[in-house]
Amino acid sequence: MYTMIRIGLLGCGNIGHLIAKYREGVEIVALYDILHERALDLATCCNGRPYQDFDEFLNADMDLVVEAASVRAVMRYAEQILVSGKDMIVMSVGAFSDQEFYSRIREIAIEHHRKVRIPSGAVMGLDNAKIGQIGGIDRVLLRTTKNPKSLGLELTEKTEIFHGRAGDCIRAFPKNLNVSVALTLASGKDVDVELFADPAVDRNIHEITMEGKFGDAYIRVRNIPSPDNPATSYLAALSILTLLKNLDEPIVVGT
Numbered sequence: 001m002y003t004m005i006r007i008g009l010l011g012c013g014n015i016g017h018l019i020a021k022y023r024e025g026v027e028i029v030a031l032y033d034i035l036h037e038r039a040l041d042l043a044t045c046c047n048g049r050p051y052q053d054f055d056e057f058l059n060a061d062m063d064l065v066v067e068a069a070s071v072r073a074v075m076r077y078a079e080q081i082l083v084s085g086k087d088m089i090v091m092s093v094g095a096f097s098d099q100e101f102y103s104r105i106r107e108i109a110i111e112h113h114r115k116v117r118i119p120s121g122a123v124m125g126l127d128n129a130k131i132g133q134i135g136g137i138d139r140v141l142l143r144t145t146k147n148p149k150s151l152g153l154e155l156t157e158k159t160e161i162f163h164g165r166a167g168d169c170i171r172a173f174p175k176n177l178n179v180s181v182a183l184t185l186a187s188g189k190d191v192d193v194e195l196f197a198d199p200a201v202d203r204n205i206h207e208i209t210m211e212g213k214f215g216d217a218y219i220r221v222r223n224i225p226s227p228d229n230p231a232t233s234y235l236a237a238l239s240i241l242t243l244l245k246n247l248d249e250p251i252v253v254g255t
Ligand SMILES: NC(=O)C1=CN([C@@H]2O[C@H](COP(=O)(O)OP(=O)(O)OC[C@H]3O[C@@H](n4cnc5c(N)ncnc54)[C@H](OP(=O)(O)O)[C@@H]3O)[C@@H](O)[C@H]2O)C=CC1
Pocket: 010, 011, 012, 013, 014, 015, 016, 032, 033, 034, 035, 038, 067, 068, 069, 070, 071, 072, 073, 076, 090, 091, 092, 093, 120, 121, 122, 123, 174, 175, 176, 178, 179, 182, 226, 228, 229, 231, 232, 233, 236
């Protein structure tokens, strides 16, 4: 028999709302957002209790905290969450581009017997990219194209606005390129990123090219933006909903 997993939502914006609306197998018991009105508003769609104080939120009777807030929120709260005995699901994985922070959180998770899970988010192929950890991949390139509005820009023609490494890209675009850091963590390769703003596209397009001992791969996802936040692909919310649904599954599919 399965028991409901009890979660707390850190971040009650677009993804938080989609989790509340479509969740399966989990109960939302606690909600926290930097803007308390957002937690209050989301509490009306689920039975969770909104908290204004983070420490009180963390004391709620829950198994894990689902972060759908920001890179800053992960950097600020991850350690405290793990030390409090809760697991974490992290959407704003860009926080882990800071190597020192990543190592510290990993050590704390080991010490406290906790897990930090990173969903595939807005890309496909993240699980297979993990073969890079055993030397199977030589190079990973991520080419992302979004409408300028998703990037907070006003442009009239397609423009390359970043070309470089994932760690530098997430610092410049913390709300738009978490996927580049997820790919870096999965593959163990410092991912090359090309970011384009194109007023002619109405999707968030991620093209991944991988080359290695296995051969080569080209994966393109043309994501529909979330209704409430065009920077975030709807696929990212589906990915976290699926992870939540499978948390207690005894048979695990995918690398
Ligand atoms: N891994 C992946 O593939 C993907 C990751 N993401 C990331 O997931 C996160 C959530 O996305 P989404 O729901 O669309 O974002 P939204 O901006 O719609 O919602 C985030 C909410 O969290 C709040 N928030 C921000 N910082 C904090 C904090 N320090 N403490 C508490 N609340 C905070 C925001 O407030 P305010 O508006 O005031 O900042 C907002 O209400 C983002 O960081 C996004 O970049 C998104 C897509 C794909």
